[in-house]
Amino acid sequence: MLGTHPDYRRRGAGAMLVLWGCEIADREGVAAYIDASKAGVPLYAKHGFVDRSDPASPGEVVAMARG
Numbered sequence: 391m392l393g394t395h396p397d398y399r400r401r402g403a404g405a406m407l408v409l410w411g412c413e414i415a416d417r418e419g420v421a422a423y424i425d426a427s428k429a430g431v432p433l434y435a436k437h438g439f440v441d442r443s444d445p446a447s448p449g450e451v452v453a454m455a456r457g
Contacts, residue, residue: 427450
């Protein structure tokens with residue numbers, strides 16, 4: 391689970407952690423999957439994650455994958 395304290399949001403900490411995880415996945419040759427909040431979607435999209443959610447069942451969680 392990844393989260394950022396409200397006082398420190400939009401300063402790059404979340405992006406650094408996502409990049410770190412993506413680098414490990416790439417090095418290991420595996421795909422990466424996350425369940426994102428709707429607010430987190432832009433962060434993950436910047437790192438190559440795409441929405442894989444079922445459009446027929448909208449909810450608060452967005453299934454995203456890369457690789």
